Amino acid sequence: NAGVTQTPKFRVLKTGQSMTLLCAQDMNHEYMYWYRQDPGMGLRLIHYSVGEGTTAKGEVPDGYNVSRLKKQNFLLGLESAAPSQTSVYFCASTKGQGANTGELFFGEGSRLTVL
Amino acid sequence: AQSVTQPDIHITVSEGASLELRCNYSYGATPYLFWYVQSPGQGLQLLLKYFSGDTLVQGIKGFEAEFKRSQSSFNLRKPSVHWSDAAEYFCAVAPWNTGFQKLVFGTGTRLLVSP
Numbered sequence: 001n002a003g004v005t006q007t008p009k010f011r012v013l014k015t016g017q018s019m020t021l022l023c024a025q026d027m028n029h030e031y032m033y034w035y036r037q038d039p040g041m042g043l044r045l046i047h048y049s050v051g052e053g054t055t056a057k058g059e060v061p062d063g064y065n066v067s068r069l070k071k072q073n074f075l076l077g078l079e080s081a082a083p084s085q086t087s088v089y090f091c092a093s094t095k096g097q098g099a100n101t102g103e104l105f106f107g108e109g110s111r112l113t114v115l
Numbered sequence: 116a117q118s119v120t121q122p123d124i125h126i127t128v129s130e131g132a133s134l135e136l137r138c139n140y141s142y143g144a145t146p147y148l149f150w151y152v153q154s155p156g157q158g159l160q161l162l163l164k165y166f167s168g169d170t171l172v173q174g175i176k177g178f179e180a181e182f183k184r185s186q187s188s189f190n191l192r193k194p195s196v197h198w199s200d201a202a203e204y205f206c207a208v209a210p211w212n213t214g215f216q217k218l219v220f221g222t223g224t225r226l227l228v229s230p
Binding site: 004031033040041042043044045048050056058090092094097098099100102103104106107108109 | 119124147156157158159160161164166205209212213214215216217218220221222223
C-alpha cells in the first residue's frame, strides 16, 4: 500500500535554482496539502487543493507555486530557491471535506537544503 | 485566530513509566482536537481525535487523551511507555465545522524513553 509518496526524499539546491516536489496519492483523495516543518515551529500550511484543477494559499505561500493537474498528483514548485526555504516538506491528503469526517494521511517528507 | 501551545519541548520517561504530554489551545469555542505522532524520518500519523461527546478519547498504540473545556487542554496520556514510543508528538486544533486547511499544529514535544 503506497498511500502518499513524495519525491525526491532529499535535495540540495543553490540559491536561485528552481525545483519541483511531487506528491502522489493512490487513495482517490480529493483534498491535498503541502506543509513545511521547521525546528520549533511545528507544521505550517503552504498551499492546498480541494480537487483536481484547484489550488489555494495556506499560511506561508510566498515563494512557492503549486499545481493539481491530475487528481492523484500535487506538485510544489520553487521558482527561485532561497536559504529561508531550507526545510522538510510534507504532503498530506484526505478524502473528507470536514476535519471531523476525514483523516490526514502524510507522506514521509522531502528534506530540502538551499545553499 | 486559534493557537496551540505544547509547553514541553523535550520529555524523558523511563520505559514502563506513565506519560502525560500537555497541550493547551486558545479558541473561542470547542475546536476539533488531534494528536499526531512522528517517528524519526517518517511522516505524521494520527493517534486520536476529539470532536464531541465523551471527553476521554482512546487512540491507537494504547494512547488516550482527555479534553478539559475549563482548562482549554487536551493532554495525551499513556499508562506504560514502551521504547518504541520515542518520537515527536504534535497537538493540533481546527475550528468547529471547518476543514483541514484551518488545522493549526503545536510546536511538538519530543519524547525520549530511557531503559
